[in-house]
Amino acid sequence: MSAKIFKARHAMGPLVRGTALVASDGFSARYDLDRIKGVFSRPAHKLAGQSYVGKILVLDTAKGGVATAWMLHEMKSRGIVPLALVLNSVNPILAQGAALGDVAMLAGFDQDITAAVPNGAEVEVDPAQGVLKLI
């Protein structure tokens, strides 16, 4: 059986495999996360209370300010970081943060990626090919 594959228009970082944590909501490291505990902490966020550590986050769009550009790097240094970020749309800050932190990232799909990937699915993020695969 062939894997289901989604092509992204923007990609960077290393190839990774892991469990998808999916929500139709935004992402900002400063606004949404308790970076000490490694969980989503913004009460209104659809993933509030859930751990993001080691997960492949599949979310809608980048939100908020510029701090994420440093915070991915800082979280990675402590091992409290998502494995990859997969979004319908990103802003420059997420891309800059992924570049500094060497975090895999895909963005820009022909469909709503948060509806296409089941929460908890095992997925592969392959930035060199610019694709997300459901394993």
Place this chain on the structure above:
Amino acid sequence: MKLNDEEQDILAGKAGPVPQLALKHQIKVGDFFGAKDFVPVTQAHIMADTESLGEAGVQWLEGLAATTEGQRRVRVPTITDPRGTDFAKAEWLGQTSAMVDLERRAIAAFETLGVAMTNTCINYQTIQPPTRNEHTAFGDTGVVIYANSVCGARSNFEGGPSALSAGLTGRTPRYGFHLEQARRGTLRIEVDHTPASLNGWGALGGVIGRIAGNYWAVPVIEGIEGAPRSDQLKHFGASMASFGSTALYHLVGLTPEATKLSDVSANDLPVHRVTKADVEALQRSYHTDDTVDVVVFSAPQLSLYELADLALLCDGRRFSVPMLAVTSPQVKPDSDRMGYTARIEAAGGAVLSGMCFYQSYAREISEARGWKRLATNSAKLVNILGGYGYRPMLASMEACVDAAVSGKLVRT
């Protein structure tokens, strides 16, 4: 990306390892967004509070600063966003010596790299506003949206590493809002209400930011009456950028690229109506309690005019809960000189300088001082602080000062 001779030399390491590393970082980002080449920038502005950097980020900066080979100083004027503390008030805020030490290390590294520690998020009011079509590399979303929209300058959101890289190389990848076509409107907003208060302008910006929804959306806004003041557009843009990650808006007939609707908008754009009720609903959604632990005026830092208004409201009052007013190092001496600081302090308030509340270990401050229920007139601040464990409430400056006196926030 297409590189010119100078850029190829930088990439080859001929200017030394620091600009080489910076250019490599910029190429990664430029390639991600499909930038064809670089554009020279005239100034850069770095967001780099140590809560964001952490030990890892500070060590990264120190590594650059310790490099003695080649060029390690910035090539264009490069300034900083607020720090993570006001050193004079760190103990009162409940910040630890480890936090303060990390700040001092970051500052030392930046100074070695030639960065000017302006520590302000209102550089468009206090340092040097950019001019129309000036390409810059600004950090802090509130700075970018003001520079793009009100000044007609050209900047993307440049996070700390990218803004520093732009300072070191004197250029930035040409994508996003450096390109003419990205600056056209993508949606129209018709408003039926022009706010008067700063919290009202912030709430309106928040409503529009939520509708716009992402970085690449450019709202074209009609229906604003009169000529908004800089402080009003400061709160409007900072909130829109916070709620929507928005980096550019046009006010038809007011902002420089939108003399008329057709300058920035096609005929077939989707139209959204924003009413006074929408703005009030956003404000009411943050009226979650009637008791406050602390009152904060910050995000963005206060202008001299805001401090003058605040001083007037403080006259003859006595606060029962802490009240913080946060401004820039450029404004604070004038506030002292005009007597505003003394009048605010006489009521029991504190005027802090060079930091911004949410960039200053807000979670740790909350835990150290027992501050949870926070009243402010900043829509941007209420949008951010929920994730830090606060229960933030949005109200007018007048209502917030009353709350500092009584400990109770009257719902408006």
